[in-house]
Amino acid sequence: MTHRHKTFRSDDALCDAWHFPGQGEAFAGDGGRPVVVMAHGLGGTKDSGLQAFAERLAAAGLDVLAFDYRGFGASGGAPRQRVDLRGQADDYRAALCAAARLDGADPNRLILWGVSLAGGHVLSVGAHRRDVAAVVALTPLVDGPAAGLLAARHHSMPSMLRSTAIGTRSRVAALRGLPPVTIPIVGRPGETAALTLDGYFEDYTALAGPTWRNEIDAGVALELGTYRPGKDAAGLRCPLLVQIADFDRSAPPHAAAVAAARGRAEVRHYPCDHFDVWPGRDWFDAAVAHQISFLSRHLGAGSPPAGSPRHYGTAGSPRHDGTAGSPRHDDAAPTTTR
Structure with missing residues (x-):
């Protein structure tokens, strides 16, 4: 499927984007088509695995705008390779404005789509807007402190302390006007890296596109320490789909379940x-099919008004009952959250 090259301004830089026009009439409405606005997770670029998701969604009838954050991939902006959490949320907001201006787009049916770190961004951004019609959070990282505790289970204390020290050096360098430590x-x-779990190097690099660089500002560890977008989920006024990898070693599944509730x-x-839901x-296939099903029920042509959200297990995996703060795991038939 071909895509159209787009750019839009976010603060002081141009963000690079791909527009995948929707096919068919399944989502067509009087105001136009819904537009899915998507971006990658930690250090990712749109040419590193997002295209397959975008193509499936577009084939189902949804327009898709996939973009790179400032400082990453084909987008402008400096410093390069620095994860600025607030800045990335601002990029999502700018992308929503760009999506609303696409030919044939319905500006009242914008969809936020995020994976991993971006799965947290879409909760925060969506909670403060009224033009967002649905949110999809795939294996979302919604609680930085919880992610730190999970990382401590898989890494030695010396390696954790080393990462903190390198991150602190990078932040001090930035305050002095020096280049960041990467x-x-x-x-x-x-090895010293942001992600070093067994198999993750092969999993991530298998997705890598031509603009991806295996480099990141080491200060990201300090950024994530206070990042808790899961708390914003309560402010959402639209349907939300949360897709949880139950054996996720980097984005805590329990925290995602609490945010979902x-x-x-x-x-x-x-x-x-974490990476097993990627192309x-x-x-x-299951993950993207569930996204299309969810969006069809809530935004498809002739879809009924949204009812109570539901929880589903997949292939006998645990299901959370949606009780905020105290998720329960079982394999019962789907039940409503409230």
Whole structure:
């Protein structure tokens, strides 16, 4: 499927984007088509796995605008390779404005789509807007402190302290006007990198596109320490789909379930790790099919008014009952969250 090249301004830089026009009439309405606005997770670029999601959604009838954050991929902006959480949320807001201006777009049916770190961004951004008609959060990282505790289970204390020290050096350098200290985004176990779990190097680099760089400002660890977008889920006024990898080693599944409960979400579970829902992996087809089903029910032509969100298990995986703060796991039939 071909896409159209677009750019839009976010603060002081141009963000680079791909527009995938929707096919068919399944989502067509009097005001135009819904537009899915999507971006990648930690250090990712739109040419690193997002295209397959965008193509599936566009084939189902949804317009899609996939973009790179400032400082990453084909987008402008400096410093390069620095994860600025507030700045990335601002990029999403600018992308929503750009999506609303696309030919044939329905400005009242914009959809926020985020994966991993971006799965948290879409909760925060969506909670403060009225032009967002639905939110999709795939294996979302919604609680930085919880992610730190999960990382501590898989890494030695010396490696955790080393990461903190390098991150502090980078922040001090930035305050002095010096270039940031950088580390690889992903490495093998025992190496210094943001992600070093067994198998993650192969999983991430298999997705890597031509604009992706295996480099990131080491200060990201300090940024994430206070990042808790899951709390914003309660402010969402639109349907929310949260897709949880039950054996996720980087984005805590329990925290995602709690955020889902706050947002009265429909929840889908997959018995896999973080990268197993990506193109070419076992759970990609199921994950994208659930996204299309969710969006069809809420935004498809002739769709009924949204009812109570529901929770689903996948292939016998645990299901959360949606009780805020105290998720329960079982394999019962789907139940409503409230």
